[in-house]
Amino acid sequence: MLEKPRILDRKTVAQSRIFRVEALELEFANGALASYERLVGGEGGAVLVVPLIDTDTVLLIREYAAGRDAYELALPKGRIEANEDPLAAANRELMEETGHGARHLVHLTDFSVAPGYMTHLTQVILARDLYPQRMQGDEPEEIEVVPWALSRIDALVEREDFTEARSLAALYLTRDRLRDGRL
């Protein structure tokens, strides 16, 4: 077990409506000093939903992604609200973004997006036994729902409008576990 660096100092150095940046002064076990900055996320983290409509088909959504200034295909996702259960958050996002609820939801794993400089964790939730159920979210326009076959992940990787590593990792993981009879 490696000995973690000691945090000598920690302070907020920038803050906006959504983002908070924290500066850390660290002392490593070998005595080396280093300064880091990291983004501190909300307490609850986020959920990424893998909505399975049959044993080879998931629902993707096409939505405007302001970071990339482009429409991107990805799995449904969103923040867990204060005191919200992660599975309930996954079902809410699913209803808001795809117009489906799920009778069965199960936690698969947790992903970090950039562990070096973000505290953020995303819980990956598999959703099955879907039924039509829409909930109004805060989306500024209608979201397009795109069914995609897990046997065609390769073709997804080739698309310029599919880039998100969390979605891709979750799709591979789901496909492998289904193949191995583990789901």
Added chain:
Amino acid sequence: MLEKPRILDRKTVAQSRIFRVEALELEFANGALASYERLVGGEGGAVLVVPLIDTDTVLLIREYAAGRDAYELALPKGRIEANEDPLAAANRELMEETGHGARHLVHLTDFSVAPGYMTHLTQVILARDLYPQRMQGDEPEEIEVVPWALSRIDALVEREDFTEARSLAALYLTRDRLRDGRL
């Protein structure tokens, strides 16, 4: 083809040594107005390296991740420096973090980490024909190198110290392409 929202206004609302936060005022094609914030990364983006030492084994590194305040296993990665070629950046990071250079480097794909609120793209680079070659980076302590079999990705997902979605997606992608004879 969806019509992208018009950017009505864009300004920097927070800035630290490393991070810059931009606020966007958008008008969607349907007339809806929305405010977003996003993190603006450096121009060059980043590289993630898949160092292959035989047809089933990659090199992972174990490094302190300040975002998670934990030691994490992941693929080697780092920023592309100004005017640096992405393949050269990948080879430099590989030398700094694993003590190996690569005779063959090839671009596999590009990943976004959070396209909704980060501009950031990561180029995934496969590195083969490795040879011992160390370069001194700015790491505060020695980095442990951990060979890992692609046939054991499942076991990696189960580990608490392996969470990074980009690394996982890149490992699945590499394994699939090797299996299919596409690499």
